[in-house]
């Protein structure tokens with residue numbers, strides 16, 4: 001039981017990092033990305049590559065993974081953010097599809113469809129972390145540091161610029177905001193931090209393959225953010241916890257026909273989402289009701 | 297009257313032969329005019345005359361089909377809106393475009409910040425910024441509402457917030473797109489007072505306005521646009537007394 005809870009806690013903190021980093025661009029800059037799992041994957045593969053071939057120290061794996069995530073996101077952001085917002089969604093979807101092909105085919109780095117096994121444990125300043133009871137401190141610590149960084153950004157002039165761009169791009173530009181540049185910087189920061197989750201995930205499982213980094217993961221992360229509360233601080237964490245806990249909660253309800261559990265889970269998800277969007281469009285943590293006085 | 301050299305030095309912005317067509321419609325048709333320093337130039341003309349489009353061409357929101365614009369003597373033909381803002385040209389929008397989910401205070405704060413890279417400010421920069429914001433809040437009568445989200449403000453308050461965003465900056469030229477429309481008499485008295493004050497302090501204003509009382513009350517110069525063409529540009533009295541212009545102006549509205 002304890003092992004089970006630890007495992008859940010580790011996964012929740014890793015997915016919370018994914019949610020928090022996606023929320024940074026979605027909730028504050030209004031940039032909707034369907035490629036978040038790609039940067040998760042790039043972090044995992046880049047960190048693993050360094051750990052297996054060079055050095056497993058997090059002072060090597062994390063910077064390399066973050067740089068790889070940042071660089072790839074730049075390739076996406078530079079062309080896609082010069083045009084209007086909606087194109088970014090399409091471009092990110094394209095990147096997601098392309099990335100899955102590359103993850104499956106680039107055998108020397110990703111191990112192809114079969115993936116990579118025997119990934120070394122995290123090396124934190126010479127100390128090897130692989131026991132779940134220790135690992136959870138690393139993932140929760142990483143989550144806290146990332147929350148802190150994002151919180152600082154959101155409450156700085158940079159964060160105000162992001163929110164201004166989200167609310168009115170043309171007015172933001174009219175008040176001196178270099179909109180494409182600011183959006184690009186936010187995507188690069190988000191992607192670099194996302195890659196951290198990839199490194200942690202790979203070394204925790206000591207095994208990765210492309211299945212973890214597909215479109216359904218990107219959609220799941222987006223669902224976590226929306227359900228928890230887009231543009232709120234704790235929303236993405238609440239969303240991550242809820243969506244990871246639900247399957248286990250449902251499997252504990254032994255009055256349900258166990259053979260149909262998969263479809264029952266889908267129905268509960270779908271129904272829950274629909275009800276939430278009707279009664280709490282801002283998400284669980286978000287504002288109860290949209291203001292009605294706003295008029296333009 | 298012969299233009300003196302002092303006159304030409306006073307020109308902040310020089311607009312020459314500017315054209316813009318949307319499909320077959322010439323929204324701005326060969327417009328040339330000057331915006332002179334330290335005065336209020338009012339753009340008048342019926343709906344669809346091209347007034348807002350002219351603002352959009354000045355700030356680079358839209359690109360000109362042809363013609364040229366100079367700012368402080370330098371061509372700004374390829375300028376982007378964020379560069380126009382940094383060069384000291386600020387505008388309001390006819391449809392306001394407030395940062396709706398942000399507080400009144402943050403709306404103004406972000407308007408005076410134009411750094412793209414997340415770099416922390418020094419203490420003195422922070423104080424200077426705070427003072428500008430508070431000044432604008434007080435001036436616009438929004439101090440008590442500073443924590444309220446922009447979308448939760450009443451109509452007149454929203455109009456004043458749109459002005460406050462501009463007021464807080466160090467811009468030399470304000471392009472105001474119908475900032476007084478829909479205001480009650482009390483509010484627009486207050487609005488006029490703010491405008492006169494700011495002009496006294498050295499700001500140059502180009503304002504789009506329909507209300508004749510306001511036009512007479514504030515204009516140092518009037519430019520009259522109709523169907524994209526600049527029909528007249530000069531002293532308020534000469535424009536307002538011209539029977540042909542009056543016919544166009546009032547014809548549209550009755």
Ligand SMILES: Nc1ncnc2c1ncn2[C@@H]1O[C@H](COP(=O)(O)OP(=O)(O)O)[C@@H](O)[C@H]1O
Pocket residue numbers: 318321323341342343344345346347348349350
């Ligand atoms: N972005 C645009 N696309 C197409 N037509 C436009 C656009 N902006 C303005 N127009 C047209 O240009 C003309 C002038 O519009 P506008 O400048 O808004 O007039 P005004 O501000 O004087 O009321 C109108 O016929 C309007 O429909």
Ligand SMILES: [Mg+2]
Pocket residue numbers: 347348349390
């Ligand atoms: Mg207009």
